[in-house]
Amino acid sequence: MDIIDLHCDVLEKLTRLEEADFQNDGRLHANLNHLKAGKVKVQVFAIFVHPSVPQKEKFLEAARQIEAFHTKVLSKTEMVHITDWRQLDELKEGEIGAVLSLEGCDCIGDDLEKLQLLINAGVKIVGLTWNDENTVAYGTSELPSKGIKPFGHKVIQLLNKHDIILDVAHLNEQGFxxxxxxxxHIIASHCNARSLCNHPRNLTDGQIKALVQYGGRIHVVFYPPFVEQDKESTTINNLLQHIQYLTTLVGVESIGFGSDFDGMDPLSIEKLSNASEYPNLINALLKSYSTDEVLMMASKGFKDFVMEVGKA
Structure with missing residues (x-):
């Protein structure tokens, strides 16, 4: 069964690890061989600039990750750069769609032209923040009562103009x-249910319902502390509890996957530690859901969602 995964941090690793090879480097959870073995048909690659990078160097770091996307990811013949969502229906047997996203607008500072350049480079999904405050908004580590900043409204207007999907995964509650x-267009690319795991990166029932009411979706994340509170390792069964809770709350058509592979070293879910082990999750889901329902969560729900992007 084909998978669409809304979040991995391979690009940050490709620019940081010495002689990293996207095809088969075992240090990469979502390397090409793992994606192929796990039947991942579309992988979203996040541009994540670590907060330790000085502000004046952040945009350059984002550019370095885009360069790695082209030279180390797209150079593999199986990978197809998705710049138009309609390409998802045009992928051939053996091809894997590769999508760029931006995990937080820290790298643009207060310069809309930098955001425009990233959009021109093919970024299709943008999160306003990571966990901290920036010129746009406040992340989940900030007070939940703080809202979107004036510059943030300009950012949202630009995203809307270009039909870019806004990702709320790291926004604080008021900003959300x-x-x-x-x-x-709005989505939560990698979050779980806060009712089951009380972490600020997870969404409350009210947030999840509101997100879906506004046409959005939630994609579950495999990061253990977001699955089971304060745990560095957890099980597929515990992740299934989040999926079952969410499908009851908002339906299978609003649920997807956003693994966070390569963004959670050394933590992992047992038997779901890299992209090659996706079949273990699919087989577990098939014990509780029909094939059509699992397909909806695995890929069809997101494809239906993005095919409407640009029509609104």
Whole structure:
């Protein structure tokens, strides 16, 4: 069964690890061989600039990751750069779609032209923040009562103009609710249910329902502390509890996967430690859901969602 995964941090590793090879480097959870073995048909590659990078160097680091995307990921013949969502229906047997996303707008500072350059480079999904405050908004490590900044409204307008999907995964609570009526297209790329695991990176029932009411989706994340509180390792069964809770809350059509592979070293879910082990999750889901329902979560729900992007 084909998988669409909304989040991995391979690009940050490719620019940081010495002589990293996207095809088969065992240090990469979502390397090419793992993606192929796990039947991942589309992988979203996040541009994540670590907060330790000085502000004046952040945009250059984002550019370095885009360069790695082209020279180390797209150079593999199986990978196809998705710059138009309609390409998802055009992928051939053996091809894997590769999508760029931006995990937080820290790298643009207060310069909309830098965001425009990233959009021109093919970024299709943008998160306003990582966990901290920037010129746009406040992340989940900040007070939940703080909202979107004035510059953030300009950012959202630019995203809407280009039909870019806004990702709320790292926004604080007030910012989350403020963007819902403002964003043309919205998603939570890698979050779980806070009712089951009380972590600020997870979403409350109210947030999840509101997200879906505004046409959005939630993609579950495999990071153990977001699955089971304060745990460095967990099981597929515990992840299934989040999926079952969410499908009851908002339906299978609103659920997907956003693994966070390569962004959670050395933590992992047992038997779901890299992209090659996706079949273990699919087989577990098939014990509780029909094939059509699992397909909806694995890929069809997101494909249906993005085929409407640009029509609104």
């Amino acid at each position: 609710y403020e963007v819902l009526p403002l964003a043309k």
